Amino acid sequence: MTTSSTRLPSMRSTGKASRFVSILIVVLILALLLVFFVLPVIWLVLAPTKTAGELLSQSPLSFGAFSNIGLAWSHLVSFENGILFVWLKNSAIYSGGSLILTLATSIPAGYALALTRFRGRKVLLTITLLVMIMPSAALVLPLFLELNLFGLIGTVWSIILPFSFFPFGVYLVYIYFATSLPSEMLEAARIDGATEWQLFTKIALPLAKPVVALVAFFSFVGNWNNFFLPYLVLPSSDQFPIQVGLNQLLSSTPSFNPVAGAGLDIQSPELALSIIIAILPVLVVFLFSQRALVSGMLAGSTKG
Amino acid sequence: MTALETGGRLTAPAAPSPARRRTPRRRTGLAGYLFVAGYAILLVAFGIFPTIYAVYLALTNDRGQFAGLNQFIKVIQDYRFGPAFTNILIYLVLWLVILITLTVVVAVILRSRLRPGLSSVFRFLFYIPGALAGVASVLVWLFMLDPGVSPVSGLLNALGYSTFSEVIAPQNLPVIFVFIAFWTGAGGWIVVMYGALNNIPDEILEAARVDGAGPWKSAWFIQIPMIRKWIAYMTILAFAAGTQLFVEPQLLQSASLGRLNPTWSPNQLAYVLAFQFGDFNGAAAVSIFLLVIGLVGAGILVTRSGLFKADSE
Incomplete structure (x- = not known):
């Protein structure tokens, strides 16, 4: 931070023209990217204020009227008798339930991998790393086949249990404890006669708050936005999470599906509003999470 | 439970082994297994098993008979x-x-x-x-x-x-x-x-x-x-x-x-x-x-x- 003041004078050494070009390039890149990232968001926020007709006829970035939001909302709520709320509730159950299971399994596991010694620890750690880096979508179809084999298709557990398996969370907890909790501290407590369970609950857990938040962030965002597994596994609409629900809304929107969508009140503004509603929980988490993202993704680099 | 049982089986021969130099840590073995048990079950059920099952399916036909690499050849030849x-x-x-x-x-x-x-x-x-x-x-x-x-x-x-x-x-x-x-x-x-x-x-x-x-x-x-x-x-x-x-x-x-x-x-x-x-x-x-x-x-x-x-x- 202190260097920012010394940065400007040093540029004087380069020629005026090349400095101008250099600044021009910087401004151009940032401006283009800013438009690219922000324009769709602005459009999305403004879309529900217009009717489907106005979306076509008016300027794309104009503001319609607040009353249109209410209109789109009432259309959306009346779609299949308020199934939107069912989808949101399902999403909350799936991501919430798996979040609890993820924390309950990954915190002790990461702790044990970092601070206890047992046979197979290294193997478990290596498998965890491999599965963590491997994209989860690669396992979705095999998972479906497995759930099908055991007759779990269509149950709540067919979503919550696979979602709860979160090797990245275990790795984050492992790195956190390996770097921030000295094993000498545990040794001392052991000599004083503390049991392993007491070490975990009295010493490790109270220190774990930052990493719990980190694991919760990645788990919740990933599971809330997950589409592939629920799309395969859940047969009926009243079990869908909101992401799969959005897909159903899409196929009920006449501008993208004139045949199936005819006669329904779901049009572009309703679809745009449903997108905003669907991502709202993740957006709230995102607003506070930029730092979590950095520390999560750079985890381990402190030592490496 | 299964992970726990195999865990116990694994530690038994390990305890007297001379390779274990850090004596104060030996006792943490069993506790370690208990702590990782929940995660290990999920890992086996939703990481390892589906992988093995997919391999099994890919090596067999729809009647469950071993088919060698036929499935792979079939999908590669698929247009x-x-x-x-x-x-x-x-x-x-x-x-x-x-x-x-x-x-x-x-x-x-x-x-x-x-x-x-x-x-x-x-x-x-x-x-x-x-x-x-x-x-x-x-x-x-x-x-x-x-x-x-x-x-x-x-x-x-x-x-x-x-x-x-x-x-x-x-x-x-x-x-x-x-x-x-x-x-x-x-x-x-x-x-x-x-x-x-x-x-x-x-x-x-x-x-x-x-x-x-x-x-x-x-x-x-x-x-x-x-x-x-x-x-x-x-x-x-x-x-x-x-x-x-x-x-x-x-x-x-x-x-x-x-x-x-x-x-x-x-x-x-x-x-x-x-x-x-x-x-x-x-x-x-x-x-x-x-x-x-x-x-x-x-x-x-x-x-x-x-x-x-x-x-x-």
């Missing part, structure tokens, strides 16, 4: 297999080149050319679309690509597209998927790269400045080489995730009213084989190809990059 993997390859090349160049350049600019306050505003704005990852981002881009409602309809018209179906012509799909992926994913990576650049001590850049290096030279000769590991990390994760493309082509396909190829990506092909043809063995074989690609990427990252400490001691 949809080649195009699906070609599509994903074109997409991956485009995606990785654009992702790596732009995130690194932008992170360097944000780190060394802007005031910290302004830079954090930019990072935040680039990062926010990440909240729309998945279905939401595809739906937003359906609107962006529809000349009727798009805020950039002028640009689309200038490129010669006047209807949605012209925009989503097959030859445009890789670019469209790169746009969607970049829109939701690049902001997060820019934030991460910026964090990595921030770890470079100021003294090093200061020394370069004293030696007469301008901002671009410092970036090229000092900053980028010093975050090489993180660029490799991003590349492999983006590559592995990119091979799995499913939501984007699937949704675009349904929004195209069936005009697009339903087996554009390998994961879509596996999906169609399993759900439209009931060919679980063939679907498993396609999945194995994707799993191997993912595992190879993961293996390279874990063993070669030095980013992951498998042991803290």
